[in-house]
Amino acid sequence: MRHExxxxxxxxxxxxxxxxxxxEPLLFVLFSFIYMATLFGNFGxxxxxxxxxHLHTPMYFFLRHLAFLxxxxxxxxVPKMLSNLISVKKTISYLxxxxxxxISAFMGAAECVLLAVMALDRYVAVCHPLRYTIIMNHHVCxxxxxxxxxxxxxxxxVPLKLSLPPLCGPYIIDHVFCEAPVLLHMICSDTSLNELLMLLSGISTLMLPFILVLVSYGHIIRAVIRIRTAGGRHKAFSTCSSHLTVVTIYYGTGMFMYMRPKSSYSPEKDKWVSVFYAVINPMLNPIIYSFRNNEVKESLMRAFGRNKLPKAL
Structure with missing residues (x-):
């Protein structure tokens, strides 16, 4: 039966x-720059x-997946967001x-799971260094x-498909792109079941991976404390600091957006939270994870032949 x-x-x-x-013109320029930087960084x-x-290791194997994501x-x-920033008619097709x-639900869940997997990889690297290449071999990865x-x-x-029934007018979305929490406001019937399904989905995609991250880093910290040399401790922590930074940013904003009741939504604040994890975070990931990493810097030098310069002098 169709709702009236x-x-x-x-x-x-x-x-x-x-x-x-x-x-809007300033935001168009800003988001265009961020998008270009995101494409360049992740494709790079x-x-x-x-x-x-030299980068054919489990850590960079999973980083490639994260970059593709x-x-x-x-x-x-972003492309539709940019288009609407300079358009008079700010619309988006139903399709x-x-x-x-x-895509936002799928990629958001995939990033949570991948971050948990990368925490597990760091746990094996720090706590079982001698068996690392055996445990995390290419087949296992x-x-x-x-x-x-x-x-x-x-x-x-799958839960989103089950929890997103037909929508009712007015078909106005006070947001920067379409995502599940925002569309809850446009559901024709009572949304209690939909909110429950979204909460359960949030627990499985956010909380469970986050708990795995916390457990992994609990073991990592305990192992690092046992390292006697300051240099060894610094090296162990440096391999994990980038991952912890991304985990804090992504899980924090994701939990804020997907694990709270519909009554607490604030369109203005939610827009900026969504922009952060859907637009800015994909640009930051390559910088935080890779381009501040010595292995990546050395790889870039090899790619551009910089390592050959001293020999020519």
């Missing part, structure tokens, strides 16, 4: 930052980690809105990556 306000939806009005019209990680044999996530969101909703993507799909897209 339920009609065939062709497009939505996507408000974005239209309540700040003077900021994939190419570099694939081409350089970032490219998919930001490309699903593209659903694509954004499902491939199976873990495949399982991570499959599990992320099952705990994000």
């Amino acid at each position: 306000n339920e009609t065939e939806v062709l497009e939505f009005v996507l408000m974005g930052f239209s309540n700040h019209p003077r900021m 990680v994939i190419v570099l980690a694939t081409a350089d044999p 970032n490219l998919c996530y930001t490309t699903a969101v 593209l809105c659903m694509v954004q909703t499902y 491939g199976r873990i990556a495949a399982a991570s993507w499959t599990l992320s799909f099952l705990v994000s897209v």
Whole structure:
């Protein structure tokens, strides 16, 4: 039975930052720069980690997956956001809105799982260094990556499909892109069950991986404390600091957005939170993880032949 306000939806009005019209040109320039930096940084990680044999390690194997995820996530969101920032008619088709909703849920869940897997990788590297290459061999890493993507799909897209019934008008989305928490406001019927399903999905995609991260780093800290030399402790912590930074940023914003009741939503604040984890975070990941890493710097020097310069002098 169709609800009286339920009609065939062709497009939505996507408000974005239209309540700040003077900021829109500046935001267009800013987000364009961020998007270009995101494409360059993540594509660079994939190419570099694939081409350089020195980076054929489990850590960079999972980093390539994370970089690919970032490219998919930001490309699903940013181009339409940029288009609406310079358009008078700020709309998004129903099909593209659903694509954004499902991709943001899938990629968000996949990033949570991958971050947990990378914490497990750091645990094995620090706590079992002599057995690291045996435990985290290429075959195991491939199976873990495949399982991570499959599990992320099952705990994000499937519950979302079950919890997102037909929507009711007015078809106005006061947000920067389409994602599940925002669409809850447009559901025709009572949303208690939908919120419960979203909470359960948030627990499985956010809380359980986060607990795995905490347990992994609990063991890592205990192992590092046992290292007698200051240099050894510094090296162990340096391999984990970048990952901890990304974990703190991503899980914090994700929990804020997906694990709270609909009544506490604030359109203005939620826009900036979503921009942070869907637009800014994919740009920061290559910088935090890779380009401040000595192994990556050395790989870049080899790629550009910089290591040959001293011999020519």
